[in-house]
Amino acid sequence: MLFFLVIISAFPPLSMDLYLPALPEMIHVFNTTQAMVNFTLSCYFVTYAVGLLIWGPLSEKFGRKPILLVGIAGYMVASMCCSMAGNIEQLIGARVLQAFFGSAITVVSTAIVKDLYDGREREKVMATIMSLVTIAPMVAPVLGALILKFASWRIVFVALTLFGAFAGVLTLLYRETLRSRYQGSIFYSWGRLGVVIKNYRFFILLVIFSITPMAMMAFLAAGSYIYITGFGLSEQQFSYIFAFNALCASFGPTIYIKLSRRIKVKNLITGSFILLSATGIFTLLVGGLSPFIFALGAASATLSVIVVRVPGMNLMLDQQDQDTGSAVALIQFFGMISGSLGMVLVSIYPHSLITNLGTIQLVVGVVGLVMWLATRNRSFVTDKLPK
Numbered sequence: 001m002l003f004f005l006v007i008i009s010a011f012p013p014l015s016m017d018l019y020l021p022a023l024p025e026m027i028h029v030f031n032t033t034q035a036m037v038n039f040t041l042s043c044y045f046v047t048y049a050v051g052l053l054i055w056g057p058l059s060e061k062f063g064r065k066p067i068l069l070v071g072i073a074g075y076m077v078a079s080m081c082c083s084m085a086g087n088i089e090q091l092i093g094a095r096v097l098q099a100f101f102g103s104a105i106t107v108v109s110t111a112i113v114k115d116l117y118d119g120r121e122r123e124k125v126m127a128t129i130m131s132l133v134t135i136a137p138m139v140a141p142v143l144g145a146l147i148l149k150f151a152s153w154r155i156v157f158v159a160l161t162l163f164g165a166f167a168g169v170l171t172l173l174y175r176e177t178l179r180s181r182y183q184g185s186i187f188y189s190w191g192r193l194g195v196v197i198k199n200y201r202f203f204i205l206l207v208i209f210s211i212t213p214m215a216m217m218a219f220l221a222a223g224s225y226i227y228i229t230g231f232g233l234s235e236q237q238f239s240y241i242f243a244f245n246a247l248c249a250s251f252g253p254t255i256y257i258k259l260s261r262r263i264k265v266k267n268l269i270t271g272s273f274i275l276l277s278a279t280g281i282f283t284l285l286v287g288g289l290s291p292f293i294f295a296l297g298a299a300s301a302t303l304s305v306i307v308v309r310v311p312g313m314n315l316m317l318d319q320q321d322q323d324t325g326s327a328v329a330l331i332q333f334f335g336m337i338s339g340s341l342g343m344v345l346v347s348i349y350p351h352s353l354i355t356n357l358g359t360i361q362l363v364v365g366v367v368g369l370v371m372w373l374a375t376r377n378r379s380f381v382t383d384k385l386p387k
Contacts, residue, residue: 001116002125004170006132008068008109011075011102012048013133014163016041016220020242021145021235022153023224029153030088034225034350039092041221042343044099049336051103056111056329057189060182064108064115068171071104076164078102083157098160103332105167110328114317115177123314127253130310145239192326201380202319202327208371209312210334215276215364216305217339218346219245219298222353230353231291241295248299252306265311265385266376273369276304280362287354294354301361308368311385318384 026037059067078098085091117125147155182189197203223245227238259268283297313331320327346356375381
């Protein structure tokens with residue numbers, strides 16, 4: 001089950017990171033602009049976010065397995081369409097389809113974790129999955145750059161199609177974990193989103209923890225341009241230094257689990273927001289001096305975001321005893337929208353990407369810290385945190 005959850009949780013990073021080394025090349029292949037190529041990322045996230053709201057409630061009505069199978073089948077078709085795109089507009093359209101069906105896979109993967117585990121055990125399972133899933137961002141750019149050395153960028157999307165086929169085989173072996181299905185109509189199943197969002201305890205935490213992906217996604221959107229165009233690295237060199245960032249991220253969940261045995265969780269969250277703020281200042285002051293200095297700041301920011309993600313997700317899920325699919329959909333929806341906003345903001349001034357990224361890291365860190373300090377001692381937080 002753990003292997004299965006890791007595989008279906010790996011769709012988002014693979015869908016993004018495998019073709020990151022090809023972004024600068026696509027500008028020339030399609031004779032377009034950096035902003036248009038970045039739309040293949042930002043449009044992906046916006047559609048992905050909307051899809052979560054559709055598929056999450058449906059997984060409560062029809063079950064996890066049927067939604068998974070539909071999502072994987074649609075994802076495979078869309079990936080093949082990406083590989084055959086003749087211009088940037090067609091690629092954007094195919095990425096929209098890929099995102100819509102891919103969102104079904106992600107929302108179900110998290111819902112299955114909530115179906116099977118509770119409390120501290122759920123934290124450990126989520127941390128394990130996150131640690132293993134971050135292998136995908138480490139391997140994906142390296143593999144993507146390797147593919148580009150011997151084949152066209154189109155083969156990248158063929159590889160994603162094959163990965164979808166492998167996940168589909170595993171899904172056929174998966175046994176349904178949803179114990180009781182929602183008995184209302186499809187229309188009313190989507191209405192459960194409103195019920196969940198009205199839970200003020202859930203909503204407050206949702207606002208706090210949904211802004212952190214903005215810092216990480218901004219780096220994903222700008223990283224290849226900063227390293228390849230700005231610092232002059234090759235696509236292969238970029239893949240290695242990007243893998244270093246993902247390697248640091250992979251330690252985040254494990255670091256959280258180990259530290260949370262000795263340090264109060266609410267203090268770990270506070271420290272992560274402080275670290276993100278400090279990283280923003282570091283990036284603004286010295287991030288442009290060398291790719292290695294910039295990589296240290298990027299890794300620090302990613303680590304702080306990942307450390308916050310484990311307790312944040314668990315705290316939000318603990319506020320909702322029912323409507324797991326809807327709760328997961330809302331959590332991931334707002335995280336994706338925040339990430340998409342970060343991608344757009346970092347690209348507004350394409351000639352000052354490092355300054356843009358440092359500003360985003362600083363603002364997200366400070367705003368998140370202020371909101372968390374105002375909430376961390378509330379009963380619905382302290383009662384749910386591990387003792």
